[in-house]
Amino acid sequence: MPEAYLMKPVKSIEELREMAWAFRASRVLMLAHRLDIFTLLSRGGLSAGEIAHRQGSDRDMTERLLIACTALGLLEKKGDVYVNSELATTYLVRGGRLYQGGWIDHADLDLWPYWGSELDRELGGYRTEDEGWTRRFIKAMHSLAIGGEAEGLAEALDLRGRRLLYDIGGGPGTFSIYLCRANRDLRAVVFDLPEVVAITREVIREYGMEGQVSTREGTWDTDDFGEEGDVALLSNVLHGPGSKAEMKLEKAYRSLKPGGLLIVRDFMLDDDKTGPVAPALFNLMLGAYTKAEMKALIESAGFTGVREIETASKSHTVIAADRSQDR
Ligand SMILES: C[S@@+](CC[C@H](N)C(=O)[O-])C[C@H]1O[C@@H](n2cnc3c(N)ncnc32)[C@H](O)[C@@H]1O
Incomplete structure (x- = not known):
């Protein structure tokens, strides 16, 4: 057997x-x-x-x-x-x-x-103090990122010459921290809700990355993401229909200077919707686009050169695209 x-x-x-x-x-x-x-x-x-x-x-x-x-x-x-x-x-x-x-x-x-x-x-109930949903969730994002995902992204991306990265819905800021550690000329701004940014600051301090990674409180519903950025990172914030992906991608486009780089990292289904397992299970919870759907959305927002970036991740797909050189 x-x-x-x-x-x-x-x-x-x-x-x-x-x-x-x-x-x-x-x-x-x-x-x-x-x-x-x-x-x-x-x-x-x-x-x-x-x-x-x-x-x-x-x-x-x-x-x-x-x-x-x-x-x-x-x-x-x-x-x-x-x-x-x-x-x-x-x-x-x-x-x-x-x-x-x-x-x-x-x-x-x-x-x-x-x-x-x-x-x-x-077994006597929970022994640990309940920290509340937000802190638990952000700590979950952090532990998933330090479990190999953030290092893998930093290894896969060539960010030489890039100076300013907007990490949209950056949560704990772990991806920004790893990308900035790998690229010492890069500065990152983690944009997230006020209650989350309070936790992000703790993480940045813990890693001693205050010199390269800062935070900005706001909401993508009403705020812009910034301007003249070199890189916009949308990691785990475009979860299928309902995630307002079009609006986020348009704002990401406007936040970049000509030649700026978009990085989308998310659970994405194969185009025939038969897998892989991780996105298929995530889809049952919050939704997931297929790779083709995601690429089409990125192109609709005005980006060109839409391409998949190879990483070691078994759960996530990374897609890069460019804001063209013309204004
Ligand atoms: C799934 S987490 C992704 C965190 C991080 N980018 C990562 O990949 O580990 C989604 C993030 O979006 C943030 N978020 C949710 N609603 C938001 C809003 N209206 N404006 C800005 N950020 C928001 C959440 O607080 C959370 O940090």
């Missing part, structure tokens, strides 16, 4: 991260099973719209679940039509000889509440 997935000690930061996020894949399996998608598809492939119609579920959210199932190997996509994978056909169709739905239902309906909230009561 092959060694069971995840039933082995973790040995790397990637495995540690996967362990921490594993509940999302569990929920995809449980929800798709609870919605009876595998049994429905055992009678023939269907599109997202047809499945949503038959299940009486929301079309967009159903498609997001189907994309996640596809990325995780439970379904396959042929054109617009979803079909069961071989594994799903064997184990996830009700009435099948080897049907595994018994323990999936038990895990979903009986065990999930225990692992989700009852277990920590059994």
Whole structure:
């Protein structure tokens, strides 16, 4: 028998991260099973719209679940039509000889509440002081960035000759810190909401980067991002429709001087919407554009030379583009 997935000690930061996020894949399996998608598809492939119609579920959210199932190997996509994978056909169709739905239902309906909230009561509840959502969220962004993402971006980008970077919705400012550490002539301004910028300043101080990284309080809804910038970084702020991507990209364009560089870093789906896993799971939460959709949005904002930058990231795509030399 092959060694069971995840039933082995973790040995790397990637495995540690996967362990921490594993509940999302569990929920995809449980929800798709609870919605009876595998049994429905055992009678023939269907599109997202047809499945949503038959299940009486929301079309967009159903498609997001189907994309996640596809990325995780439970379904396959042929054109617009979803079909069961071989594994799903064997184990996830009700009435099948080897049907595994018994323990999936038990895990979903009986065990999930225990692992989700009852277990920590059994263990005496939370011991750490609750710092509140904003600080927790910004610390999460920081730890993800220092786990290799910020260093990887700094290695992948050639920012020689660039002096001023606007880090839009920069959160903890970690990407600015790493980019400025790698480019000593660069200055970065982290733009974010006032309550976040208070935390950003702590991070900048902790890294001793006050000389190169500063902050600016504001909101992208009403404020401009600046002017005469060399680089505009939009990292994790263009999460699919609903993220006001058009407005942010237009403001980023205006913030740059001619020849300025746009860097977009985000979860992006492959153009056929079959993966990868990380964007497919993120899409189920906040939405994710495909790479082609993102490139089209960037071009619509006026940028040229839209290109993908290779990085070591397994979760994020980085796209660069230029503001042309003409005014
Ligand atoms: C997902 S985080 C990304 C943080 C950082 N760029 C990164 O990649 O680690 C999104 C950031 O956008 C900021 N944000 C949300 N609404 C905003 C607004 N109206 N104006 C400016 N920033 C905002 C959040 O505070 C948060 O720091």
